[in-house]
Each structure stands twice: as C-alpha cells, then as structure tokens.
Amino acid sequence: xxxxxxxxxxxxxxxxxxxxxxxxxxxxxxxxxxxxxxxxxxxxxxxxxxxxxxxxxxxxxxxxxxxxxxxxxxxxxxxxxxxxxxxxxxxxxxxxxxx
Numbered sequence: 450x451x452x453x454x455x456x457x458x459x460x461x462x463x464x465x466x467x468x469x470x471x472x473x474x475x476x477x478x479x480x481x482x483x484x485x486x487x488x489x490x491x492x493x494x495x496x497x498x499x500x501x502x503x504x505x506x507x508x509x510x511x512x513x514x515x516x517x518x519x520x521x522x523x524x525x526x527x528x529x530x531x532x533x534x535x536x537x538x539x540x541x542x543x544x545x546x547x548x
Contacts, residue, residue, distance in 0.1 A: 472510040475510025479515065
C-alpha cells in the first residue's frame with residue numbers, strides 16, 4: 450500500500466511566506482537604491498529608523514542587502530588587488546611557523 454501525504458497550508462506557513470516576501474521586497478529595494486547611487490550611510494540611517502519603529506522584517510531585508518553589498522565591495526577590491534602582476538608570484542609556506 451502506498452501512503453500519500455499532502456502538505457497542508459497552515460496559518461504559520463502562510464505567515465512565513467508573507468514574512469519572506471517582505472524581507473525580499475526590502476532587500477531588492479535597497480539593492481535598487483544603491484544601484485541608483487544612494488550612499489550606504491543613508492541606508493544605514495534608514496535601518497536605524499526602522500529598528501526604532503520595531504519593523505523587524507523590513508530591517509532583516511535592509512540588513513541582508515547591506516551585508517551583501519559590503520561583501521561584494523570587499524570581494525571586488527580583493528579581485529582587483531590580487532590580479533596585479535606582483536601578487537602572482539606570492540608563495541606561502543605552511544610548513545614553517547613564524548611568530
């Protein structure tokens with residue numbers, strides 16, 4: 450006999466989908482604003498405002514976007530600095546401990 454189970458939508462499941470939608474909307478909004486030239490400092494001020502209003506889902510989306518933007522900015526710097534000819538010849542010796 451084959452047992453078939455269907456996933457029922459509960460109120461918690463619907464709420465988590467709505468929560469994820471809010472987080473994703475604010476994430477995309479911040480990414481859009483940064484692409485248009487908005488300074489990260491202004492976005493961080495907006496994040497503090499939302500925190501003071503206890504709008505935590507919106508804060509999660511804003512924080513996620515700021516975190517990704519900072520990560521990719523650092524990544525871009527590392528790529529640009531490491532593609533220099535001088536860094537192509539760096540050799541790291543893991544056997545020798547230097548303190």
